Amino acid sequence: MALIIDGKKISAEIKDELKEKVAQLKTSGVEITLAVIQVGNDPASSVYVGNKKKACEYIGIKSLAYELPESTTQEDLLSLIIKLNQDVSVNGILVQLPLPKHIDEDLVIKTIDPSKDVDGFHPQSVGALSIGQKGFLSCTPAGIIQLLKRSNISIEGKECVIIGRSNIVGKPMALLMLRENATVTICHSRTKNLAEVCKRADILIVAIGKPRFVTKEYVKDGAVVIDVGIHRNENNKLCGDVDYDDVVDKVSAITPVPGGVGPMTIAMLMNNCVESVL
Numbered sequence: 001m002a003l004i005i006d007g008k009k010i011s012a013e014i015k016d017e018l019k020e021k022v023a024q025l026k027t028s029g030v031e032i033t034l035a036v037i038q039v040g041n042d043p044a045s046s047v048y049v050g051n052k053k054k055a056c057e058y059i060g061i062k063s064l065a066y067e068l069p070e071s072t073t074q075e076d077l078l079s080l081i082i083k084l085n086q087d088v089s090v091n092g093i094l095v096q097l098p099l100p101k102h103i104d105e106d107l108v109i110k111t112i113d114p115s116k117d118v119d120g121f122h123p124q125s126v127g128a129l130s131i132g133q134k135g136f137l138s139c140t141p142a143g144i145i146q147l148l149k150r151s152n153i154s155i156e157g158k159e160c161v162i163i164g165r166s167n168i169v170g171k172p173m174a175l176l177m178l179r180e181n182a183t184v185t186i187c188h189s190r191t192k193n194l195a196e197v198c199k200r201a202d203i204l205i206v207a208i209g210k211p212r213f214v215t216k217e218y219v220k221d222g223a224v225v226i227d228v229g230i231h232r233n234e235n236n237k238l239c240g241d242v243d244y245d246d247v248v249d250k251v252s253a254i255t256p257v258p259g260g261v262g263p264m265t266i267a268m269l270m271n272n273c274v275e276s277v278l
């Protein structure tokens with residue numbers, strides 16, 4: 001029987017730990033404020049941003065919501081970020097991605113003060129991670145490490161295969177697994193014999209962005225499978241990048257969608273907000 005890794009439960013534990021820390025900080029006069037900027041009203045983004053606000057409320061972090069119209073100019077967005085950078089009462093700044101096409105995402109991310117980069121997307125944060133220095137960690141990969149550790153799944157010496165090389169998941173995930181002493185392989189759209197490579201994995205992390213792409217042909221017996229994907233079908237039902245029903249009997253542990261990686265991303269964002277004042 002496979003272990004179904006309960007991201008909802010583990011994220012709730014982390015949020016409770018953080019809630020306690022935030023209460024302690026409050027008694028010594030420290031308050032935490034997160035600014036969340038959403039441009040446009042993509043429904044999926046609105047759900048995620050809503051979940052972030054709820055988590056802030058639960059933990060005792062003040063959240064400032066900036067809901068800007070789709071037509072917002074790059075200049076106006078950058079001015080807002082600069083204003084929030086200078087505002088000493090703001091500890092963290094999050095710009096929900098993706099942004100409308102007329103806005104340069106890299107420039108927006110680069111403009112956020114690295115000391116307020118609670119998403120861990122700034123080149124300075126990514127650079128620090130790659131050379132083992134202190135900095136904010138990208139939330140989804142950091143959440144996956146927590147899922148594994150809190151499920152007593154050891155990482156050291158394991159064969160870890162990651163499908164996807166994005167700046168916000170695949171690449172930082174590889175760096176974090178390397179830091180935990182795994183042997184790491186990153187696969188992508190030009191990888192040859194993808195299924196064969198994935199079958200080597202003790203820990204398979206899937207962030208490919210295609211619904212139910214990974215089937216049992218990609219999975220070694222007893223592997224741990226982490227599903228980063230999130231897709232909505234016509235009936236608004238959620239599924240991941242992994243064909244869960246197809247692989248579940250073959251794995252030793254697996255994350256469901258929903259209730260796996262998604263809630264952990266938010267818990268780690270909250271963790272970064274707390275770290276921003278420490």
Ligand SMILES: Nc1nc(=O)c2c([nH]1)NC[C@@H]1CN(c3ccc(C(=O)N[C@@H](CCC(=O)O)C(=O)O)cc3)C=[N+]21
Nearest residue numbers: 047048051095096097098119139258259260262263265
């Ligand atoms: N600047 C920025 N930072 C992000 O961290 C960021 C982003 N942009 N853009 C989009 C992705 C995606 N992401 C998720 C957050 C929560 C859930 C989540 O709560 N998922 C729930 C279900 C939510 C639902 O009902 O749709 C679950 O999997 O159980 C999912 C995905 C954060 N991202």
